[in-house]
Amino acid sequence: MSPVDISEFLRKLGVGRRFLDASFANYRGAEKLIRQIRSAIDEVPLPNVFMFGVTGSGKSHLAVSILRDHFESGRAYGKRIFYTTSSEFFFKLKQAIDFATEYERLIRSAIECDLLVLDDLGSEKVSEWSVEVLSMIIDKRYCELRPVIASSNLPPAEVQERYGARVASRLCTGYSFAIEMSDYRKKIAASRSVPGPAGNREFQT
Numbered sequence: 001m002s003p004v005d006i007s008e009f010l011r012k013l014g015v016g017r018r019f020l021d022a023s024f025a026n027y028r029g030a031e032k033l034i035r036q037i038r039s040a041i042d043e044v045p046l047p048n049v050f051m052f053g054v055t056g057s058g059k060s061h062l063a064v065s066i067l068r069d070h071f072e073s074g075r076a077y078g079k080r081i082f083y084t085t086s087s088e089f090f091f092k093l094k095q096a097i098d099f100a101t102e103y104e105r106l107i108r109s110a111i112e113c114d115l116l117v118l119d120d121l122g123s124e125k126v127s128e129w130s131v132e133v134l135s136m137i138i139d140k141r142y143c144e145l146r147p148v149i150a151s152s153n154l155p156p157a158e159v160q161e162r163y164g165a166r167v168a169s170r171l172c173t174g175y176s177f178a179i180e181m182s183d184y185r186k187k188i189a190a191s192r193s194v195p196g197p198a199g200n201r202e203f204q205t
């Protein structure tokens, strides 16, 4: 599959333009982590993968890199893939609450797709209802050996606190990766910032 085709597929899945080029190759400074993630996703069947780390550490970049790898290796061929952020999923679900068919379609897609990529878990407004829906989706997928690639700012212990032990146990016990990187957005911002008078020491009198 050509890079253009892959971008097109990613776009159709709802991947934002910022991440269309995201790949393992252009994720910098974490060769060992990339090797570990690659080796996890080479397994057949694909295991659950949970990635957690601070904002800007590149979790969404890595989630899309996993998808890209899936397309490049041909494993995505003919597969139903559902990519969403947690907040977007629950927002759409809430909007569909009065439209039984659409509500059911969304939940069915999340349960029955071959691969669910759930980015930014914890970004949604958590309620009894959202926890119940998530538990059901994760449990059904678990029973059917359908993988979930999830990312979150929450470490496993907090996932457990927020969503319960059953969700945490299923979600985080495939492969759980602590993304121990700092906020890359801050690095980019720092490299772009123009030094003010304090930084421009050579011009000071």
Ligand SMILES: Nc1ncnc2c1ncn2[C@@H]1O[C@H](COP(=O)(O)OP(=O)(O)OP(=O)(O)O)[C@@H](O)[C@H]1O
Residues within 6 Å of the ligand: 018, 022, 026, 027, 028, 029, 030, 053, 054, 055, 056, 057, 058, 059, 060, 061, 062, 120, 152, 153, 181, 184, 185
């Ligand atoms: N190690 C890295 N090498 C190259 N680019 C990176 C790296 N880490 C992050 N980026 C880039 O920095 C930006 C922020 O990363 P990203 O959105 O993936 O972080 P995140 O962990 O998902 O943050 P949040 O928790 O706020 O959702 C993206 O444009 C991403 O491509």
Ligand SMILES: [Mg+2]
Residues within 6 Å of the ligand: 059, 060, 061, 119, 120
């Ligand atoms: Mg993110």
